[in-house]
Amino acid sequence: MTIDWGTELDLLTGLLVLVGLVGVVVQVLPGALLVAGAVVLWGVLQGSALGWGVVAAAVAITVVAQVAKYLLAGRHLQRGGVPNRTLVWGGVAGVVGFFVIPVVGLPLFFVGAVYLAERLRLGEHAAAWRSTVRALQATGLTILVELAGAMLVVAAWGVGLLAR
Structure with missing residues (x-):
């Protein structure tokens, strides 16, 4: 049985997709999951073969993008010699920073912790800074892969809208 949910569902899905795309770029919300969740809800409520x-x-698409972003970032960091524990310290500090200084604290504390961990590990500024830049590049790579995946999900939804 198919139910015509009308334009309201399309508009709500579009709004959630936009919020999710912003979340992918800003990295405050789980953006890709929000985009996928909105499109999945839309498809389920369509109740048709097209919706499914x-x-x-x-x-x-979301699963492939999520796996790919970690594999690509990990490979990038491994090539640069940045250990995983440095990223763990950066991630923990970023979460703390988000609550200490909302929004801007996350990247500031992340970069600061990565630099500090690498400075302690390597003992010199230049090498620590190279590792910090490498970690920032890997973070940017994950954002790009996640955004590409989210945009492909949006494209699939668009095809569904047009085909309906």
């Missing part, structure tokens, strides 16, 4: 096809595509 969009759901399958959204889930598959």
Whole structure:
């Protein structure tokens, strides 16, 4: 049984998708999951084969993008000699920083912790700064991969909208 949810569902899905895309770039919200969740909800509520096809595509694309972002970032860091524990320190500090200084604290504390961890590990400024830049590049790479995946999910939803 298919139910016509009308334009309201399309508009709500579009709004959630926009918020999710901003979340991917700003890294405050789990943006890719929000985009996928909105599109999955849209597809399920369509109750049709087309809707379920969009759901399958959204889930598959999101899973592939999430796995790819970690693999690519990990490879980038490994090539630069940055250990995983440095990123763990950076991530923990970023979360703390987000609450200490909302929004801007996350990147500031992340960069500061990565630099400090690498400075302690390597003992010199130049090498620590190179590792910090490498970690920032890996972070940017994850954002780009996640954004590309989210945009593909949006494209699948768009195809579903047009085909409906």
